[in-house]
Amino acid sequence: MLPRPALDQSIPAFSKETSEYVLLAWCTLGEKCISDCDAQFSLLPPGSALMAQLVRRGPLPQLVSEGVELRYIAPPGHEHPSGQVDFWKYAKSLVGKELPADTSAKGLTPSGVMHLVEGQALFMANGIPALPYRDDGVIDPVDTRRVLALGLSAVHAPRAVREVRRLIRNTRPEVAHVHNVFPLISPAVYRVLAEEGVPVVQTLHNVRFLCPNGLFYTRGAICERCKWGNTLHAVRWRCYRNSVTASALYALSIGVHRRRGTFAGITRAIALTPFTAQKMVESRLFRADQLDVLGNFIPDPLPEARPAPPVHGYVAFLGRLSEEKGAHLLIEAARRLPDVPFRLAGDGPQREALERMARGLPNVELTGKISPDRRWEFLCGAALVVIPSTVYEPFSLAALEAMVCGVPVIAARLGGLPYLVQDGVQGHLFTPGSAAELAERIRDVLGDPAGAHHMGQAGRRLVEERFTASHHLEGLMQIYGKAMTEEVRR
Incomplete structure (x- = not known):
């Protein structure tokens, strides 16, 4: 028999000085479904009952039942009880009807919404499909569920x-x-x-x-x-x-x-x-x-475009250092291009991991967060800027800021980026997540200084023609006019 895992007995944080509410939850029947390790043996259909009450603290405590929703959440590893017992295979003969997998005879699932008992400030979920087994088969007779009270201000404030x-x-x-x-x-x-x-x-x-x-x-x-x-x-x-x-x-x-x-x-x-x-x-x-x-814009006055690319430029990244921004791909590309300097400016939850990745790479520098007044200097000193996101970017101000400085951009072929950076015009696109292809595109730009300069100039023209404050204002006024006309027609 596999050993039973340790029971998590941690109690949610509570402050008697600042906490406004107390949530009480209890199980009246316990784990009533299986009394043996044999998957074919069941005393009762899988099911357990939870009850809960939400109390607003104060001199006269009040039970809360309006403007709130209570949800119960199955613990990790307890989302699929049907994989551990045969009850669902024989549900029709046991309870008189076919049941979807992981759904109890009362229609409840391992996680769900508790209903308010009529006439009482009491929330209940009666018939949760709960088993003393985890999804991996480990015996866990006390699969502690979480009960959450969600304020509905995000739904209706x-x-x-x-x-x-x-x-x-x-x-x-x-x-x-x-x-x-x-x-x-x-x-x-x-x-x-x-x-x-x-x-x-x-x-x-x-x-x-x-x-x-x-x-x-x-x-x-x-x-x-x-x-x-x-x-x-x-x-x-x-x-x-x-x-x-x-x-x-x-x-x-x-x-x-x-x-x-x-x-x-x-x-x-x-x-x-x-x-x-x-x-x-x-x-x-x-x-x-x-x-x-209608995209975002660069505020007036636009910064001066650099007259020519720097002689000793670097590959630049400017943005948040988090997984989805793809900064790790630049470090992987830097390993393939040991003679090319890389500078990553920004901060975020991935910074320490990136610093560990960059150890032993003298061509990589993580500069940390730079001040707004140094942003243009940082971009103008770059041979090119990389936007290596692994997430759909709806837009990219980082790409616009590079282009307004006359710097070519290499961006992932993902989300909204291809609508800002045309491959071979303002820069290049590469397959998302491919450090090898990114390194090739970097090599292409650095190997053709004249072509890189033309790409930078094309980027500057794009900003001047489509992404200035005056263009944005003109677009907004047109959209407002459409909205007012359409409202009259309703």
């Missing part, structure tokens, strides 16, 4: 809704331009604006309306599981800051409002590149004729 309604009635705007509603305002603001007859323009800075972490990226890989509306995938994978709680909060808010049709209150949406627009149409959240493409 009453105070924010009231303030927005008051602002509208006091100012009577012709159009409302919304950038971000998570988590404090909530998407409920779109209904308020629609009810007050105000057309809404929404800038889509990321894909947050489709993905709780806004990136289409989790566990080191591209992920579009939630694009079609089932945002609960994010809870399982802890997609938002590796937190079950935070992931559940965003998943709930986005999922609820997609089902309610709240986003239909948006008159027009601005995608930063055609890539984001395409994803929105694929998801059916927006129609193609609702979307405009």
